[in-house]
Amino acid sequence: MNATETYDVVVVGSGAAGAVAALRAVDLGLSVLIVEKAHKFGGTSATSGGVMWIPNNQLTPGEDSREKTFTYIDSLLRGPVQRDRLEAYVDEAPNMARFLKSLGVPLVQAAWPDYFQNAPEARADRSVLCDTFDGRLLDDKHFVAMREQYNRFKIFRRYAMDIGEFFAISTRSPGWIQVFLKMLWRYWSDVGTRMLTSRDRRFTQGGALMGHIYQCIFDRGVEVRTETGLQELIVSGGRVTGVKVNNLGRLYQINANQGVVLAAGGFEWNQELRDRFFPVPGLTRHSSSPEDANRGDALIAGMNIGAATEHTEAGWWIPTMHKPMTDASNFEEIHQAAFDVGRPHSVCVNRNGKRFVDEACSYDEFGIAMVEDQRKTGANTPCWLVFDATFRTKFTAGGFLPTMIMPDWRIPADCWDHYIFKANTLDALAAKIHVPVDALRKTVANMNDYAKSGVDPEFGRGGNAYDLMFGDANVKPNPCIGPIDKTPYYAVPINLGDLGTKGGLKANAKAQVVDANDKPIPGLYAAGNNAGSPFGNLYPGAGGTIGPAATFGFVAANDIAVRAGKLTQEKPSTAAANKSKEAVV
Ligand SMILES: Cc1cc2nc3c(=O)[nH]c(=O)nc-3n(C[C@H](O)[C@H](O)[C@H](O)COP(=O)(O)OP(=O)(O)OC[C@H]3O[C@@H](n4cnc5c(N)ncnc54)[C@H](O)[C@@H]3O)c2cc1C
Numbered sequence: 001m002n003a004t005e006t007y008d009v010v011v012v013g014s015g016a017a018g019a020v021a022a023l024r025a026v027d028l029g030l031s032v033l034i035v036e037k038a039h040k041f042g043g044t045s046a047t048s049g050g051v052m053w054i055p056n057n058q059l060t061p062g063e064d065s066r067e068k069t070f071t072y073i074d075s076l077l078r079g080p081v082q083r084d085r086l087e088a089y090v091d092e093a094p095n096m097a098r099f100l101k102s103l104g105v106p107l108v109q110a111a112w113p114d115y116f117q118n119a120p121e122a123r124a125d126r127s128v129l130c131d132t133f134d135g136r137l138l139d140d141k142h143f144v145a146m147r148e149q150y151n152r153f154k155i156f157r158r159y160a161m162d163i164g165e166f167f168a169i170s171t172r173s174p175g176w177i178q179v180f181l182k183m184l185w186r187y188w189s190d191v192g193t194r195m196l197t198s199r200d201r202r203f204t205q206g207g208a209l210m211g212h213i214y215q216c217i218f219d220r221g222v223e224v225r226t227e228t229g230l231q232e233l234i235v236s237g238g239r240v241t242g243v244k245v246n247n248l249g250r251l252y253q254i255n256a257n258q259g260v261v262l263a264a265g266g267f268e269w270n271q272e273l274r275d276r277f278f279p280v281p282g283l284t285r286h287s288s289s290p291e292d293a294n295r296g297d298a299l300i301a302g303m304n305i306g307a308a309t310e311h312t313e314a315g316w317w318i319p320t321m322h323k324p325m326t327d328a329s330n331f332e333e334i335h336q337a338a339f340d341v342g343r344p345h346s347v348c349v350n351r352n353g354k355r356f357v358d359e360a361c362s363y364d365e366f367g368i369a370m371v372e373d374q375r376k377t378g379a380n381t382p383c384w385l386v387f388d389a390t391f392r393t394k395f396t397a398g399g400f401l402p403t404m405i406m407p408d409w410r411i412p413a414d415c416w417d418h419y420i421f422k423a424n425t426l427d428a429l430a431a432k433i434h435v436p437v438d439a440l441r442k443t444v445a446n447m448n449d450y451a452k453s454g455v456d457p458e459f460g461r462g463g464n465a466y467d468l469m470f471g472d473a474n475v476k477p478n479p480c481i482g483p484i485d486k487t488p489y490y491a492v493p494i495n496l497g498d499l500g501t502k503g504g505l506k507a508n509a510k511a512q513v514v515d516a517n518d519k520p521i522p523g524l525y526a527a528g529n530n531a532g533s534p535f536g537n538l539y540p541g542a543g544g545t546i547g548p549a550a551t552f553g554f555v556a557a558n559d560i561a562v563r564a565g566k567l568t569q570e571k572p573s574t575a576a577a578n579k580s581k582e583a584v585v
Helices: 016-027 043-047 066-074 083-102 140-145 163-170 176-188 191-196 205-219 271-277 297-304 363-377 389-394 426-433 437-453 546-563 572-579
Strands: 003-012 032-035 107-109 127-130 223-225 229-236 239-247 250-262 315-317 320-324 332-336 346-349 383-387 421-423 489-494 498-501 512-514 520-526
Touching: 003 016, 003 239, 003 546, 016 032, 016 043, 016 083, 016 205, 016 250, 016 546, 043 205, 066 083, 083 107, 083 546, 127 205, 140 191, 163 176, 229 250, 229 297, 250 297, 250 546, 297 520, 315 363, 320 489, 346 437, 389 489, 421 426, 426 437, 426 489, 520 546
Parallel strands: 003 032, 003 250, 032 223, 239 520, 250 520
Antiparallel strands: 107 127, 229 239, 239 250, 315 498, 320 332, 346 383, 383 489, 421 489, 512 520
C-alpha cells in the first residue's frame, strides 16, 4: 500500500455535508478530493426534499432574529446539547446560505411552517429550498451518476415534481391536471434526453440542491471518486493525516495535509449499531435513505481512533411502509407514510387498537410517539393506518395512487392481506389485522365524533398550521378529520422508519471531532449525520437535517482554511452582527 496522492482536504461522503465542505474548501483555495463509497454520488441528500432550515434568514427583514430563534429552540430541547455548537449553527447557517447564493445556487423560501406551531416564536419562513436544476448542465456521465430523487417525489417513478407540483397533485388542488399535463409535455418533448436515459433532466427538490452545488464543484475541477469507501483513518503524530480507502477490494491511502472531513452519513443501514444504540428494535430495511449506503463506516473509523459520540439514541424518524415491488420479485419499495397519515378519513392505531399521536404532526414527532408507545405498551412498531373507501378514492394510500388511477383490481394479488388489508366491516378488518375489535370500533367511533365537532380532544389533530398542510380543504369543519364510515375499510402496517440517524461523532462548534475529554482530534472534522445533531433529539422544522449538514460542512472548511492560512478568522459575534441584516434569499 503506497501513499500516492496528497490533497489539502479529503472529504468522505458526497451528500450535502460533504459537498458544501468541498465547495467551500476549494473556493478558499484548498485542493480537495471527495471519496464516495457508492457508485452514485449525492447521498441521501440528492434523494431528499432538499429543504434546509435556515433560521433568521432575514427574508422578511427584521421579523425573525437570533433571539426569537433561540426562544423557539430552547422551548423544545429534550436534553442537554452543546450550547456553543447550537449557537454556531444559528449564527453560521445564514452565512452558509449566503455563500451558496453568492455562487449562483438559487435558494428560495419554502412555505413550511416550523414543526411545533404551538411553541413560542414558531414561524413559517425559516425553511429554504432550491429552484429546479437542469441536470444536463452536468456532463452526461455526472448527469446519470447523481442519485435520483426518492420515488414519491416523481410521478410513475419518472416525472420529477417540485414541491409545489407535489402538493398540487397529491392534494388534487384546483388546476392539478394542467400541472400534470405540463410535466408530461416537458418530459416527452425533451427528445435529446429521452434518447440518453429515462431520467428527467429537470432535477427538483434535493436533486436541484445537489445539482446546483455539484455544478459549482465540477466547474472548480474537484473530483468525486465513487466506489471508493473509507476503510480507516491514518493517524500520525497524534494528527489525522489521511484515509485508507477501498475501491472494489483494492486498498490504498490518500494523504490529507490540512484535514479530513467525515461526511459519510449516519448508521441507519448498520443493524449492529442500531441494535446497540436505539431504544426499541427496528430494522435497517425500514430506513428510507438509499439502501445499504450509510453503514456508519466513518463513525466506526472515528471511534477506533478515540473519538467520542453523542445523540446516537435516535433516528430522524419517519414512519415507513414496505410495499412489495410489482416489477421486481422479492424486493420491497419503501414508502414514507408521512404524507398519508394526516389525511382525513383515516386514523392510526397501535396493535391494541388505540391512538397514540396526533397523526398529522411532523414525521419525527410521529416516530418519537411510536417509540414512546412501544416502550409503554409493547404494541407499536409496527402500528396501523386504518382508512375507509373515501380516503382510498381521494388520497395515496400506502403507495397506491387514488382509485381513479389505481383501482383495487389493479393492486397485485400478493399485496392483499399481506401489505394492504381490506374488509367490508370494521370488525372483519380488526380480525384480519389482529387488533381487538372493540377497541378499534371505539377509536373509529371517537374519530367520527371528532369529524362532526372538528375538535380532537385527545391529540389536537388539525389544530395548527403544520397539521393543516395535510388536510383536505373540502372536509369541514376540520380538514384533517373526516368520518371513517364508507366501506370497504382498509389497513396498512407502518414501521418505525427513518431518514437517517441523529447521532454520530461528537463534534464541537468548529466541526472538529473531539475525544472523550472534549479535546479536538487534530485534522479531523465531521458534519451531517456523521456527527451528532446540534439539536440533539429534536427536529425543529423542515430542513432540520440538511440545514445543519450543509452548515457544519461550511464551518469545517472555514476552520481548515483558517488553520491553513487561507482565511482570516472573523470574531463570530462581529460576523453575526455584520451579517444579520443582510437577506439570504
Ligand atoms: C426521501 C427523503 C426526503 C428527505 N427530505 C429532507 C428535507 O427536505 N430536508 C432535510 O433536512 N432532510 C431531509 N431528509 C433527510 C436528509 O436527506 C439527510 O438527513 C441528509 O441528506 C444527510 O446528509 P449527509 O450529507 O449527512 O449524508 P448523505 O446525504 O446520506 O451522504 C452520505 C454519503 O456518504 C457515503 N458514504 C457512506 N459510507 C461511506 C464510506 N465509508 N466512504 C465514503 N463514502 C461513504 C454515502 O454513500 C452517501 O453518499 C430526507 C431524507 C429522505 C430519505
